[in-house]
Amino acid sequence: MRVALRGSDDDPLLPPFRPWRFMLDVDEVNYDEAELVAYTRRGLGEDVVNLSSGINHVEPPEKLIRFALDAAADPLFWHDYDGPSGHLIGRAAIAAYERSRGDGRVAIDVRNVIVTAGASAALSLAAAGLRASASAPVQGSGPGALVPVPTFPLAGAALARCGFDITEVESLVSGRWLPTVDELIAAADDDTRVCYLNTFNNPSGEFYGEAELRRLVAWARDRKVMLLHDLVSSDVSASDAIPHLLSIADEESYGEGLVTIGSMSKARAVPGFRVGWLIADDALVTRLSRANELQAPSSPAFAAPMLLLDRLLSAATDGAGDRVRDGAAASGAPHHARADLSAALRRRWSDLHELLASYVAVMPDLARFLDTAGAELTDPVTADGLAAWRMGIRRTLAENAAVLSTEFPDLVADVPAWRGDFNTFVRIPGLAGLDHLATAHELFRRHGLQTLPAPAFGKDEAWWRRRGYHSRLSFAMPTPLWRSALGRLRRAVADLAP
Numbered sequence: 001m002r003v004a005l006r007g008s009d010d011d012p013l014l015p016p017f018r019p020w021r022f023m024l025d026v027d028e029v030n031y032d033e034a035e036l037v038a039y040t041r042r043g044l045g046e047d048v049v050n051l052s053s054g055i056n057h058v059e060p061p062e063k064l065i066r067f068a069l070d071a072a073a074d075p076l077f078w079h080d081y082d083g084p085s086g087h088l089i090g091r092a093a094i095a096a097y098e099r100s101r102g103d104g105r106v107a108i109d110v111r112n113v114i115v116t117a118g119a120s121a122a123l124s125l126a127a128a129g130l131r132a133s134a135s136a137p138v139q140g141s142g143p144g145a146l147v148p149v150p151t152f153p154l155a156g157a158a159l160a161r162c163g164f165d166i167t168e169v170e171s172l173v174s175g176r177w178l179p180t181v182d183e184l185i186a187a188a189d190d191d192t193r194v195c196y197l198n199t200f201n202n203p204s205g206e207f208y209g210e211a212e213l214r215r216l217v218a219w220a221r222d223r224k225v226m227l228l229h230d231l232v233s234s235d236v237s238a239s240d241a242i243p244h245l246l247s248i249a250d251e252e253s254y255g256e257g258l259v260t261i262g263s264m265s266k267a268r269a270v271p272g273f274r275v276g277w278l279i280a281d282d283a284l285v286t287r288l289s290r291a292n293e294l295q296a297p298s299s300p301a302f303a304a305p306m307l308l309l310d311r312l313l314s315a316a317t318d319g320a321g322d323r324v325r326d327g328a329a330a331s332g333a334p335h336h337a338r339a340d341l342s343a344a345l346r347r348r349w350s351d352l353h354e355l356l357a358s359y360v361a362v363m364p365d366l367a368r369f370l371d372t373a374g375a376e377l378t379d380p381v382t383a384d385g386l387a388a389w390r391m392g393i394r395r396t397l398a399e400n401a402a403v404l405s406t407e408f409p410d411l412v413a414d415v416p417a418w419r420g421d422f423n424t425f426v427r428i429p430g431l432a433g434l435d436h437l438a439t440a441h442e443l444f445r446r447h448g449l450q451t452l453p454a455p456a457f458g459k460d461e462a463w464w465r466r467r468g469y470h471s472r473l474s475f476a477m478p479t480p481l482w483r484s485a486l487g488r489l490r491r492a493v494a495d496l497a498p
């Protein structure tokens with residue numbers, strides 16, 4: 001029999017971070033198979049809809065899956081341990097992508113990258129490394145880490161488990177959730193060693209602009225605070241250009257102060273493949289790699305070919321969205337001039353070769369694989385397909401964001417502006433005064449709606465109760481499904497309202 005644990009339980013196995021424990025309490029019911037069976041047996045006739053986990057329900061491009069599966073059949077990816085940093089090809093793909101984002105000015109290579117089983121593994125590893133590097137404060141408590149409220153609790157949990165004292169920073173500026181950089185700085189003290197930021201900030205979808213990031217980096221450099229930047233979901237669909245923090249840190253002479261985490265789970269709708277990564281300065285990566293040997297002496301076999309395809313095509317087609325919006329897609333024309341795309345792909349492919357040159361020279365299997373894969377990956381039709389897929393998601397997300405605001409103003413309030421992400425964080429006035437945990441369970445058990453309410457993203461029930469009932473809603477799904485889920489939420493609110 002399963003024993004229901006509650007976040008307030010003092011289980012030393014769990015990270016000492018209340019929002020994380022709260023999320024476990026929600027999921028203990030909302031993701032429980034027996035609960036799912038019980039819901040289905042009640043015969044309400046409506047499938048469970050997941051508004052909770054931020055999974056992108058828009059199917060990934062078939063080419064991505066097919067290429068990764070076919071390529072992973074090559075023994076190059078599974079016949080041996082590829083080492084705790086992960087497969088060379090995956091690391092080179094990540095480095096090539098970041099070089100292209102930085103217009104070739106950021107000196108990153110395979111020694112700056114670790115491929116992990118998802119961003120979760122990368123964050124755990126990063127937290128352990130940051131703790132080991134952080135000098136302990138004089139006063140005996142742990143070193144400090146700043147995390148915004150609301151934000152996804154994983155980083156806070158990973159940092160807390162490693163002994164950081166977490167300071168949750170809220171914004172007092174009206175109309176925004178994400179603390180301003182000034183608010184972050186004001187919340188820091190002499191013991192602060194880490195500052196976590198997520199682009200897009202999950203659940204509010206906000207992110208810092210270039211000027212704010214520059215100021216944050218300069219402050220962090222002067223105070224020797226490490227920046228832990230979580231990019232999960234950032235390139236699914238950007239309606240504004242997202243600044244490249246690696247370039248900014250490099251320009252501000254603080255490359256060594258940045259740890260970047262990324263993942264394909266959300267951006268490409270493949271959470272089951274567990275493909276994530278960590279980028280940091282060589283010295284830290286060397287230490288983290290050695291530490292990683294204990295749990296990951298090699299990376300998942302799919303990771304390298306998937307990253308190869310995804311990073312290469314993303315680098316070649318970044319910005320395609322704007323061109324599509326400006327006309328080509330509407331007429332059904334290709335998203336790029338094919339010649340431009342071919343040229344971009346060839347440039348990215350040669351970056352990759354440059355990164356791998358010394359290895360290719362002595363590793364015939366690597367050379368053989370790259371020769372075969374190169375022909376497939378530099379085909380502009382494939383790249384066009386990925387750009388079209390991203391644009392398709394973007395159109396769906398834009399439409400879904402509009403549906404929420406225009407068709408459901410009676411249901412939700414304080415909806416943040418949509419910036420390209422697929423999570424939003426709303427107040428549900430009809431549920432004001434209700435307990436977040438019990439209500440989330442009722443929404444699932446009685447209405448088949450999985451949601452993740454506010455106390456999972458920081459602070460606690462009492463703090464949120466004063467602000468009204470808030471919840472994240474994830475909306476990367478076909479518009480008809482989203483519209484019907486919101487209609488069901490409206491009925492559920494009427495049913496549960498006090």
Ligand SMILES: Cc1ncc(COP(=O)(O)O)c(C=O)c1O
Pocket residue numbers: 053054117118119120121152154198202230232262263264265266271275276
């Ligand atoms: C902000 C953020 N970081 C990290 C993760 C973990 O992602 P992964 O599936 O790659 O472990 C998530 C997943 O929800 C997330 O939202």
